[in-house]
Amino acid sequence: MTISIHASVNGEPCQFQCGTTDTLLKVLRENLQLTGTKQGCGTGDCGACSVIMNGELVCACLVLAVECGQADIRTVEGLSSAGQLHSLQQAFLDNAALQCGICTPGLLMASKALLDKHPQPDETQIRYWIAGNLCRCTGYDKIVRAIMGCVS
């Protein structure tokens, strides 16, 4: 069965057709061609598919697409605006906070969700907040520094 869903993706109204078993991750990547959101595990354990849905950080692989009616969904593709990188994106670049880069979109969205809710986290808060986002390359040091650099 195919269902038609109306939602907002990165501030733009959006309509897509999905099956009842399709995840938001599948719809983002395959229907909407927004491949910035990555699949690392499909079971909500790695955080590579982190997106912000109605202001909450979620794993897109654990959200069914049919749950997304009228939802406000933000992905890494919507993080920069008018050609201007978000301060987190710039901080990740300046701090060399990515090596292979596969976890980066998810970590950026997780960090944005953190700073939206807690504008002044300390290092421990940052480390616990992003504990659901696995990075196998960096050892987290430069990622944590990048986020700390964006604390207002």
Added chain:
Amino acid sequence: MNEEPTNYGDVAEVAAGNKPSAAVVGTRPVRPDGVDKVTGRARFGADMQLPGSLVGMVFRSPHAHARLLKVDVSAALALPGVKAIVTAADLPEIPDDQAMDKGQPPDFRDMSANILAREKVLYEGHAIAAVAAIDELTARHAMTLIDVDYAVLPHVIDLHQAMEPDAPLLNDHNFTKGIKPVPKKPSNIASRYEQIHGDVVAGFAQADVIIEEEFSTQPVHQGYIEPHACLVNVRPSGRTDIWCSTQGQFMVRAYCARLLQIPLADLRVFPMEIGGGFGGKTTVYLEPLAILLSKKSGKPVRMEMSRADVFKATGPTSGSYIRMKIGARNDGTIVAAEGVLCYQAGAYPGSPVRLGCMTAFAPYNIPNIKLIGYDVLVNRPKSAAYRAPGAPMASFAAESLMDILAQQLDIDPLELRLRNAADNGTQTAYGVTFKNIGYRQTLEAARAHPHYNAPLGPDQGRGVASGFWFNIGGQSSAAVDINQDGSVLVTTGTPDIGGSRASMAMMAADVLGVGYEQIQVRIADTGSIAHSDLTGGSRVTFAVGMAVSQAASAMVEELRRRAALLWRVEVDQVSWMGGVARLMASGGSSSLSLTQIAASSAETGGPIAVEISLNAQGAGPGFATHICDVQLDKETGRVTVVRYTAIQDVGKAIHPSYVEGQMQGGAVQGIGWALNEAYLYDENGRLLNPGFLDYRVPVASDVPMIDTVLIEVPNPRHPFGVKGVGEVPIVPPLGAVANAVSRAAGTRLYDLPMSPTAIHKALKRAARRRS
């Protein structure tokens, strides 16, 4: 030439005296692919789509060991929407005598049997068939219709049991190599390796103290976050395009060609961005299957592993059992070391046990060493390379012994290492004599570091350990093109797995004397540059960097020649500095910029392009020393790493941030290996933890900041002094963490991972011994 002659070896000849200045090298610019990667635009293995693509899926064995009595795919093939199914019957037979090239691994016969099982399945997750269907649901449905009859066989997961004479045999035709005469009876021991240096009997006779212990480590997975993925399109002509996540596009081309008996020229491999590899993406699993499926169906085929498949059927590195003995004089001078190292190969031969033997004691000048290595078959996935393959487990044993020795002799552990440190001129047990090494400097830097002298709190322990990795060179190609507007394109054939585009651009910028921003770097497909070996062995910045530097040097010569043509003078009248050609007769007042020369290229012979291919030699060995502080909760056995410092001789840090990143990432992977990670099996040989929830790699809240100290003892064989950085950092952490935990616990830990349960047991055992 108005520059001083250089002593930079091979490159100097090509550079003809143009010693690269280091205006860009050593700085920290934003990487060229950075913006694409923070905006989600970079395309990784699973991000390519072609219209009409089919979904490919692999049917895998639920048994650890079984004979395949029947594989019937007819019902699955009859399902509407299923377009092709392949089994081992679709793979060409590779005769035994053609399995290896020049007797060197890989063994393509084994590789073929690993990607699709023939006759027997040897581990849970072993591929039996692959299906291509119009969508995922149909493919999944088809899997349920594949009819396989298994005769389940006794299996063996445990290393010790596998070595028993009556163990279930994985391969009835396996007669241990490296033993003379060849054994008459088959066994699970694939090969025996022996490394003898000096005379250990005479050595141990001089010892005042002898320590002998047993150690074990568990298999751990590389744990790259991006699962294996590819898209393959076999066109009606037979020409085949492959887009995939790999550490080497030329490796994928060569292996697929070999396995499927296809001419190399028919395969073109486009390397996508790679979401981590750590050695685990140095072979093929899906690509040959996707080629077969695409050929049969006439459509493009996309394949992506699930995380469970990644755990069950790729990697990991070997688990190990090591018995090791060390002898020293009372002053700490080590006189002999001896040991037996047994590494799990997995289902097919090829553990890195030989490398374990070679690296274990490499940091030390020990006159007498005898190490025996066994490569052991078990019903687990075939092990794959993982960052400094084979070294961390051997180093864990050796560095634990060093710590025990330091404690017994009451010598500071860094001082003990300093007294035995390998230096320039030290003859290693594996044959090489060290030159231009910086091991001693890492120890001295550790001793001087504030971390080493900071006080410890209650229930805290501090461990140190050192580590070694060879670093390698290898075949590498690089092209430098000047566009008509004077911008520069550098092309290489090695995937950028951790920022190498940046280091290539930086080296090229300094050789050419132009700005970093003027240079773009492209990682080309197999049809667009000459062969390059894969990204691995810590070779890219060294070997590919050498190719890029040489290409840039040759480009400087070409630009001088072009300027000479424009000025109608001999080329020796033209100098090159700061990206500008100057006419020497004019006292330098007449000049031509790169942009001007580029704009006039049509008048001087056409497009300005240089390509260099080489086989880089002279890689510089890498050494590191790590300091680790842990906090131990004695009630629960939980360990927290509270402070960590990694010190490494890196030769020359081209982009220091990415060098630090390698050290930090390697350290944290090593911490995971030491404390958390392990493959857990049930009694049927089925993996209990094939996911990131239960196979727990370190998360951000598990670790502190990782402090780094970069020692730069240049490698004279590289134009900028590069040694190679990526692998050494995973070697010391196992020992450093174990030594810290052992000192905090007041009792020695010999087995990894040091989980809370294991530590709790060790504490109880120690308490019983004391009472």
